Amino acid sequence: MQCELCGKECGDRGRIAIVDGVQMLLCPSCIKYAQTVKQEEMPPVLKQRLLKRIHKTVKTKDIYEKMDKELIPDWHIVIRNARERKGFSREELGFRIGERTVTIAKIENGELRPSDEVARKLEKQLDIKLFEEVQKISISQNRGTTSQGFTLGDFIKKE
Numbered sequence: 001m002q003c004e005l006c007g008k009e010c011g012d013r014g015r016i017a018i019v020d021g022v023q024m025l026l027c028p029s030c031i032k033y034a035q036t037v038k039q040e041e042m043p044p045v046l047k048q049r050l051l052k053r054i055h056k057t058v059k060t061k062d063i064y065e066k067m068d069k070e071l072i073p074d075w076h077i078v079i080r081n082a083r084e085r086k087g088f089s090r091e092e093l094g095f096r097i098g099e100r101t102v103t104i105a106k107i108e109n110g111e112l113r114p115s116d117e118v119a120r121k122l123e124k125q126l127d128i129k130l131f132e133e134v135q136k137i138s139i140s141q142n143r144g145t146t147s148q149g150f151t152l153g154d155f156i157k158k159e
């Protein structure tokens, strides 16, 4: 493993430390260093690395949290159009996916949101896509910024 602060190879002696809310892997010498030295007192090279690292983590981890799949907004219209295009009656479509006709009617009217399982069957029978990938945006935590300086050792936790 590589120390994320100084970049030195530190084998398995690295420790996870939380530095200003960002999880970093630090080598033994940086951990020691972090416990005693404030950010302003760090050599500029290390300070720069630290800020770069914090910036990077905020960008990738907090803002773009994860991709998820959700039903497309106009699913009921897509289903109805696709069924008509295929020439299925509601009865026939219901039979094919194992649902009652009245259920199909409700789904097509938008009164009933199909379960994921039913939606997948509909996708298969009708050759349509009902799910889309959405990006969940999570609001970045307030980190309580560091113009006053902080002690790196404040949040050290040992594994």
Ligand SMILES: [Zn+2]
Residues within 6 Å of the ligand: 003, 004, 005, 006, 007, 008, 026, 027, 028, 029, 030
């Ligand atoms: Zn180091």
